[in-house]
Amino acid sequence: MSAAADEPLVQARGLVKHFPITRGIVFQRKVGAVRAVDGVSLEVRRGETLGIVGETGCGKSTTARLIMRLLDVTAGEIRFDGRDITHLKGAPLKAVRREMQMVFQDPHSSLNPRKTIGSIIGQPFAIHGLLREQGARKREVQRLMETVGLNPEHYNRYPHEFSGGQRQRIGVARALALEPKLLIADEPVSALDVSIQAQVLNLLRDLQRRLGLTLVFIAHDLSVVRHMCDRVAVMYLGKIVEIGPNEPLYEFPRHPYTGALLAAVPVADPSLHGSARRLLGGDVPSPANPPRACRFHTRCPKAQQLCAEREPELEDKGSGTLVACHFPLSREEVAQTGVRSAR
Amino acid sequence: MSRRDLAGAPSTSEPLLRVEELRVEFPTEDGVVHAVDGITYQVLPGRTLGIVGESGSGKTVASLTTLGLTRRQGARISGRILFAGQDLVTLPEDRLRAIRGNDIAMIFQDPLSSLHPLYKVGAQLIEAVRAHRDVPKARARERAIELLALVGIPDPARRVDEYPHEFSGGMRQRAMIAMALANEPKLLIADEPTTALDVTVQAQILALMERLQRELGMAIVIITHDLGVVAEMADDIAVMYAGRIVETASAARLFAAPEHPYTWGLLRSIPRLDGPRAADLVPIPGTPPSLIHRPSGCHFHPRCPYAQPDHARIDPALEPTPDEPSHYVACLLSAQVRRGLWQELAAGRTPARALEAVGQPGAPA
Numbered sequence: 178m179s180a181a182a183d184e185p186l187v188q189a190r191g192l193v194k195h196f197p198i199t200r201g202i203v204f205q206r207k208v209g210a211v212r213a214v215d216g217v218s219l220e221v222r223r224g225e226t227l228g229i230v231g232e233t234g235c236g237k238s239t240t241a242r243l244i245m246r247l248l249d250v251t252a253g254e255i256r257f258d259g260r261d262i263t264h265l266k267g268a269p270l271k272a273v274r275r276e277m278q279m280v281f282q283d284p285h286s287s288l289n290p291r292k293t294i295g296s297i298i299g300q301p302f303a304i305h306g307l308l309r310e311q312g313a314r315k316r317e318v319q320r321l322m323e324t325v326g327l328n329p330e331h332y333n334r335y336p337h338e339f340s341g342g343q344r345q346r347i348g349v350a351r352a353l354a355l356e357p358k359l360l361i362a363d364e365p366v367s368a369l370d371v372s373i374q375a376q377v378l379n380l381l382r383d384l385q386r387r388l389g390l391t392l393v394f395i396a397h398d399l400s401v402v403r404h405m406c407d408r409v410a411v412m413y414l415g416k417i418v419e420i421g422p423n424e425p426l427y428e429f430p431r432h433p434y435t436g437a438l439l440a441a442v443p444v445a446d447p448s449l450h451g452s453a454r455r456l457l458g459g460d461v462p463s464p465a466n467p468p469r470a471c472r473f474h475t476r477c478p479k480a481q482q483l484c485a486e487r488e489p490e491l492e493d494k495g496s497g498t499l500v501a502c503h504f505p506l507s508r509e510e511v512a513q514t515g516v517r518s519a520r
Numbered sequence: 521m522s523r524r525d526l527a528g529a530p531s532t533s534e535p536l537l538r539v540e541e542l543r544v545e546f547p548t549e550d551g552v553v554h555a556v557d558g559i560t561y562q563v564l565p566g567r568t569l570g571i572v573g574e575s576g577s578g579k580t581v582a583s584l585t586t587l588g589l590t591r592r593q594g595a596r597i598s599g600r601i602l603f604a605g606q607d608l609v610t611l612p613e614d615r616l617r618a619i620r621g622n623d624i625a626m627i628f629q630d631p632l633s634s635l636h637p638l639y640k641v642g643a644q645l646i647e648a649v650r651a652h653r654d655v656p657k658a659r660a661r662e663r664a665i666e667l668l669a670l671v672g673i674p675d676p677a678r679r680v681d682e683y684p685h686e687f688s689g690g691m692r693q694r695a696m697i698a699m700a701l702a703n704e705p706k707l708l709i710a711d712e713p714t715t716a717l718d719v720t721v722q723a724q725i726l727a728l729m730e731r732l733q734r735e736l737g738m739a740i741v742i743i744t745h746d747l748g749v750v751a752e753m754a755d756d757i758a759v760m761y762a763g764r765i766v767e768t769a770s771a772a773r774l775f776a777a778p779e780h781p782y783t784w785g786l787l788r789s790i791p792r793l794d795g796p797r798a799a800d801l802v803p804i805p806g807t808p809p810s811l812i813h814r815p816s817g818c819h820f821h822p823r824c825p826y827a828q829p830d831h832a833r834i835d836p837a838l839e840p841t842p843d844e845p846s847h848y849v850a851c852l853l854s855a856q857v858r859r860g861l862w863q864e865l866a867a868g869r870t871p872a873r874a875l876e877a878v879g880q881p882g883a884p885a
Contacts, residue, residue, distance in 0.1 A: 441723035
């Protein structure tokens with residue numbers, strides 16, 4: 178079952194997820210579809226951290242849920258650790274799920290308030306019938322608590338007795354219980370106070386180095402993603418518009434949307450205040466009725482006739498990233514856009 | 521603890537709003553919540569004050585109190601809030617109502633829950649206009665369309681008849697700003713105005729607020745946890761912790777030479793888009809304190825890597841720094857030690873290494 182070490186852990190090809198929009202109560206007619214994810218292909222390499230960024234509704238969380246098989250694909254293929262898991266069901270799916278775990282955004286709603294921390298972190302063992310002997314399970318749970326920086330003596334406490342940051346540690350401990358090959362963190366710090374965020378980010382980075390985890394990190398905060406990730410995928414309206422290693426993507430973004438996102442991030446340095454930058458106008462169009470061809474053409478400062486007619490493919494434009502754009506940004510344009518991470 | 525001037529403020533200008541020794545307490549079954557604990561600040565006409573703090577630092581309660589919105593919650597309020605020669609703390613409710621939404625307006629974090637879902641956006645704007653001006657409905661409607669155009673909503677004559685759910689998140693916040701501007705306020709209080717928004721929309725809204733400030737000459741108090749947002753927006757900054765202002769200075773000064781360990785912690789715990797990538801973040805240990813049972817002495821001492829034993833006993837006052845009289849800090853470390861520590865931290869060293877470098881004993885673990 179185990180595959181060659183140089184093969185990517187996750188290979189997603191042409192992932193599509195359409196949620197039907199229906200009318201009627203008894204006889205439901207399909208009147209349209211929200212194209213949440215519309216042809217996403219990506220790889221997650223062993224031991225790396227892949228970041229997925231984008232604004233609300235771009236499909237980043239749906240992509241993660243498709244990879245985890247928490248949602249069924251409308252089309253496309255997912256390979257995990259060398260085998261096709263796209264249509265697995267029942268026991269084989271459960272076996273695969275052991276290998277991939279998730280940390281959720283809201284540490285308040287993702288922990289059952291009526292269970293003790295010990296039983297929450299031990300739940301994965303119960304589900305998969307492991308460590309049936311009580312003492313052994315407790316020892317393992319306490320070891321996990323220590324790993325994520327919780328006091329093992331707090332085994333019998335309830336979630337409400339912990340702060341937001343500590344609760345997120347509990348979520349991480351639970352996700353690590355089965356020693357997964359893949360950890361997906363969906364906005365793991367956006368519900369936390371500023372002073373606490375760094376605690377959880379450092380924990381994830383440290384665990385990844387120590388345990389050789391493969392991590393998919395989903396966030397809307399571009400500074401956090403830059404800090405955490407080896408490679409980054411930028412999504413817009415259900416598609417990847419640019420993907421590549423961290424440095425080229427942040428220092429020389431080629432897609433006008435990546436550039437606009439990076440220019441919009443406020444930087445904690447008042448001396449940059451008032452420096453020229455180009456802001457994106459308008460709002461993200463509805464994914465139920467996305468623009469034709471290049472989906473960004475309605476808001477793109479560089480759009481031309483071609484952009485409304487032919488959809489650009491993800492291609493190497495010679496700067497280290499793959500970009501889906503007919504007219505990628507030049508160095509001068511990146512500077513004019515006011516990208517704060519550009520060199 | 522008498523008059524204190526905010527950093528960077530030209531002394532010739534009369535402050536528009538002056539908050540003096542404001543204290544807000546909420547008696548509860550569990551004990552008294554000391555939400556705001558004796559804060560003093562001022563806002564000058566046409567300028568922007570940024571109030572930075574985490575949840576539970578008292579930044580929102582202080583602003584709600586300015587508008588008299590904590591009165592009905594059984595709050596015990598003391599101190600003075602001077603606006604246009606009147607003390608808003610003692611002002612009777614009916615006279616306060618004439619100021620609220622008129623001379624002082626406020627916008628909130630979540631535009632969806634601040635707009636009534638069953639009324640058209642236009643109707644809510646018309647209500648805001650007519651609450652303070654005796655104008656015919658048709659005139660108020662024209663004004664509503666004008667306001668929507670002012671905040672950059674496309675096709676305002678049609679949009680005025682839409683419901684809030686037909687607006688996107690960014691447009692709802694624009695509509696809220698339009699409502700706040702209905703009567704051309706002298707002061708706009710914006711409480712986390714962009715926290716619920718995506719980053720490109722956030723940039724639009726912040727740019728809009730700056731443009732409106734230039735055009736209408738209003739002062740802004742922006743309350744946020746995001747240091748990036750205050751760096752973009754504010755002229756002056758006050759950092760709040762556990763109900764108090766622990767540091768205040770001009771924006772340029774605060775980011776260049778911060779003096780309080782909590783401010784250092786905030787600056788070092790966020791990754792920066794333009795900073796070195798490899799640098800590890802330095803989290804602030806522990807969690808924000810309970811406002812019922814606050815730590816003794818310096819409220820920050822349990823989380824402060826540089827705290828000395830006597831910091832648990834002595835409560836520091838907000839005092840000017842020796843080399844910049846408009847920069848105030850409430851810290852028991854000597855100015856010299858603080859300067860040394862920040863130099864080390866700014867160079868990327870950990871708090872422990874910084875302590876070693878300045879030859880100061882570390883905090884007892």
